[in-house]
Amino acid sequence: MSQELFEVLSLASRYLFAFLGVLISVRVFFWLLRDRSDRAFRRSRMPAAGLIGEMIVLSGNSELKAGLSIPVPWEGVLGSVRSCDIYIPAPQVHRKHLSFSYERGKGLLIHPFSGCEAFVNAARLDTRSQADAFPVMHGSVLQVGDVLLRLCVFAGLDPNAFPDQAASRAVPNGDAEGPDHFSGTPAAYPVPWPAQTVISRERELPFRPFAGDGSREQVFIEERIPSGDPAAGFPPSPGSPFSPDQPVASSAPAEMQGPESINPVSGRNIFGSDDEPKSPDGQSPAPRRRRRSGWEADWSE
Amino acid sequence: MSKEKRKVSGGRLPVLIMLFYLLAFLLSASRTGDRTGYILAAAVPVMILICTRLLPRFFPMDRLVMTLTAFLCALGLLLLYVTRPAYAVQQAIACGTGLVLMVLCTCFVRAMHTGRRIIWVIMPLSLLLLSLPLMLGKPVNGALNWVTFGSLSFQPSELVKLSLILVLSFFLSRRSMLPWLLYVLLCLLILLLQRDLGTALLYFCSALLLYWASSGNVPVSILGLAAGAGAAFYGYQAFPHVRLRVSLWLNPLEGGAASGEQLLKGFAAISEGGLWGSGLGLGNPTSIPVYESDFMFAVLCEQFGMVFSICVLLMYAALIWRSMEIAVSARRSFHGLLSMGSVTMIGLQTFVIVGGVLRLIPLTGVPLPFISFGGTSLVSNLCLIGFVQGVACINRDNSEEEVRLSMLERG
Numbered sequence: 173m174s175q176e177l178f179e180v181l182s183l184a185s186r187y188l189f190a191f192l193g194v195l196i197s198v199r200v201f202f203w204l205l206r207d208r209s210d211r212a213f214r215r216s217r218m219p220a221a222g223l224i225g226e227m228i229v230l231s232g233n234s235e236l237k238a239g240l241s242i243p244v245p246w247e248g249v250l251g252s253v254r255s256c257d258i259y260i261p262a263p264q265v266h267r268k269h270l271s272f273s274y275e276r277g278k279g280l281l282i283h284p285f286s287g288c289e290a291f292v293n294a295a296r297l298d299t300r301s302q303a304d305a306f307p308v309m310h311g312s313v314l315q316v317g318d319v320l321l322r323l324c325v326f327a328g329l330d331p332n333a334f335p336d337q338a339a340s341r342a343v344p345n346g347d348a349e350g351p352d353h354f355s356g357t358p359a360a361y362p363v364p365w366p367a368q369t370v371i372s373r374e375r376e377l378p379f380r381p382f383a384g385d386g387s388r389e390q391v392f393i394e395e396r397i398p399s400g401d402p403a404a405g406f407p408p409s410p411g412s413p414f415s416p417d418q419p420v421a422s423s424a425p426a427e428m429q430g431p432e433s434i435n436p437v438s439g440r441n442i443f444g445s446d447d448e449p450k451s452p453d454g455q456s457p458a459p460r461r462r463r464r465s466g467w468e469a470d471w472s473e
Numbered sequence: 474m475s476k477e478k479r480k481v482s483g484g485r486l487p488v489l490i491m492l493f494y495l496l497a498f499l500l501s502a503s504r505t506g507d508r509t510g511y512i513l514a515a516a517v518p519v520m521i522l523i524c525t526r527l528l529p530r531f532f533p534m535d536r537l538v539m540t541l542t543a544f545l546c547a548l549g550l551l552l553l554y555v556t557r558p559a560y561a562v563q564q565a566i567a568c569g570t571g572l573v574l575m576v577l578c579t580c581f582v583r584a585m586h587t588g589r590r591i592i593w594v595i596m597p598l599s600l601l602l603l604s605l606p607l608m609l610g611k612p613v614n615g616a617l618n619w620v621t622f623g624s625l626s627f628q629p630s631e632l633v634k635l636s637l638i639l640v641l642s643f644f645l646s647r648r649s650m651l652p653w654l655l656y657v658l659l660c661l662l663i664l665l666l667q668r669d670l671g672t673a674l675l676y677f678c679s680a681l682l683l684y685w686a687s688s689g690n691v692p693v694s695i696l697g698l699a700a701g702a703g704a705a706f707y708g709y710q711a712f713p714h715v716r717l718r719v720s721l722w723l724n725p726l727e728g729g730a731a732s733g734e735q736l737l738k739g740f741a742a743i744s745e746g747g748l749w750g751s752g753l754g755l756g757n758p759t760s761i762p763v764y765e766s767d768f769m770f771a772v773l774c775e776q777f778g779m780v781f782s783i784c785v786l787l788m789y790a791a792l793i794w795r796s797m798e799i800a801v802s803a804r805r806s807f808h809g810l811l812s813m814g815s816v817t818m819i820g821l822q823t824f825v826i827v828g829g830v831l832r833l834i835p836l837t838g839v840p841l842p843f844i845s846f847g848g849t850s851l852v853s854n855l856c857l858i859g860f861v862q863g864v865a866c867i868n869r870d871n872s873e874e875e876v877r878l879s880m881l882e883r884g
Contacts, residue, residue: 200540211802328877329878380689
């Protein structure tokens with residue numbers, strides 16, 4: 173090619189290359205923005221994405237009501253500042269009290285920071301403790317300060333929690349990230365406290381947590397178990413004490429009856445509906461035996 | 474937008490890029506009739522096709538990151554071919570090697586999980602590698618940062634970047650302060666002894682940014698920044714070439730035209746290019762001293778103009794943005810920090826060299842990622858992209874698991 177022809181072509185192609193460059197960069201940014209909106213759409217359809225379960229407050233304080241549900245991510249920090257992944261506003265809880273991470277097959281491993289302690293099913297953990305020795309499993313109780321938390325793990329993550337359940341549908345073929353994949357309303361993650369008939373009872377914790385002065389104290393909690401809760405046996409058989417047609421009554425002191433709490437993850441009232449059936453004569457029924465699942469059997473008195 | 478339309482629009486971008494490079498290489502090759510140009514005109518679009526279509530079939534990689542990386546690597550090949558074809562061949566070989574290592578790094582991150590034991594092996598080996606120039610190296614432009622084994626020469630500090638990011642991510646995710654702090658201090662000490670202050674600046678800034686991102690501890694981060702400023706002041710007092718670069722930054726004509734020749738010729742090249750460029754293959758980009766490693770941005774501005782150069786800077790910004798999104802989407806803090814650290818290193822390097830060329834900050838001798846001539850730099854940057862892609866693959870796997878869990882039915 174002659175030099176003159178090359179110069180003409182090169183000078184003419186400047187505008188073409190600039191145009192292609194602008195076109196490419198515009199397409200890149202449209203791609204970025206489109207993926208961003210796809211992600212927001214996916215997040216709205218799977219509100220529990222990125223979480224391993226919930227922590228239910230068994231015993232809290234004025235700021236942290238009993239029955240409140242706190243979503244638990246895979247990894248994070250628990251503390252008394254709002255920037256923590258699990259926010260526990262309690263005087264004995266440090267600003268950054270402990271870090272946690274969920275390991276498959278092991279559970280939620282707790283790593284208290286220096287000068288902090290925590291209790292997992294009454295076993296004390298501090299900075300030097302081996303986190304693997306005291307994992308927080310599904311149903312375990314974690315105590316930080318005066319606050320008691322029970323971990324509920326989503327069924328698909330902890331096969332030991334719901335052994336009869338299995339993934340009923342595989343991920344469909346095709347692009348799992350496209351919005352067509354989410355046609356219809358997907359089933360929500362299994363919620364440990366479905367909005368069904370609630371049985372209320374008072375029970376003493378099988379272990380005695382430490383009080384502020386170092387002594388151990390008896391703690392009575394109101395346990396409000398939905399009849400559909402796998403911990404109580406799901407589904408309840410007809411005629412069982414926990415079937416919806418059986419009379420129920422609340423035996424907990426009035427001051428322990430917590431307010432309704434909305435599950436921030438599922439948006440449901442974790443205590444079920446307001447119109448709980450009560451016994452005809454208003455008296456609490458005689459204590460009934462009920463089927464215990466594996467983890468509750470370990471706590472039998 | 475429907476799924477079909479998305480697939481079509483997502484597929485046009487690599488086609489546009491392939492068209493761009495096909496035309497550019499054909500035009501450049503037609504000037505001299507050089508066979509290398511025609512080979513590159515065929516090979517570069519094929520490389521882009523492999524990166525954007527074939528690799529994502531085997532690994533759930535992020536396609537946008539692959540597209541942007543391929544674009545920038547090909548741009549470096551094009552500019553080197555236009556200025557010196559022999560460099561383009563070497564760069565093409567390094568690019569191929571880098572892509573293979575990128576895939577290996579992706580697999581490494583996927584398999585590593587949290588990388589417990591291997592980190593303790595990587596740390597001493599990388600320190601040994603970094604100190605090789607002190608034992609075996611020869612000074613190049615006042616810095617002792619090259620090692621030569623026969624015909625092969627490489628810069629260990631470019632490779633140790635990878636281990637720095639891995640070590641920082643590992644220990645910061647576990648909230649262990651002492652190991653990574655000692656490691657970084659040792660690296661900085663070795664680099665100071667080598668007088669490789671540009672790389673030391675990158676290491677320091679990356680460590681500080683990652684620490685701030687992982688802990689959110691603003692007072693300690695400010696303390697670190699103050700320590701860095703103190704070290705910079707000490708460097709200004711102790712090293713004459715630092716004082717020279719600062720004085721040239723303030724006044725390029727100070728000390729005579731010979732001292733600020735590189736900067737002045739860089740400015741001249743940028744102004745020569747104007748908005749649309751002087752034309753591919755035209756102009757005089759080779760007049761800039763050491764243009765192939767330090768002043769490739771000036772060459773880009775001269776050949777393609779400011780409009781195209783701004784588009785290239787936007788590509789870097791898009792790459793950083795996308796990688797940050799990958800970091801934020803990671804479940805584990807180790808993966809998040811790994812992705813963030815990788816792209817922070819690339820972003821800092823880009824800012825330092827572009828800022829130096831445009832006289833925003835004093836000039837430092839770091840290469841422009843993916844574009845500047847330098848096999849070790851290209852390989853290490855591609856490995857960093859491999860880390861990002863590894864995290865993207867893990868995110869994709871987690872996303873599919875979440876879809877599966879959301880469809881779980883009780884009973």
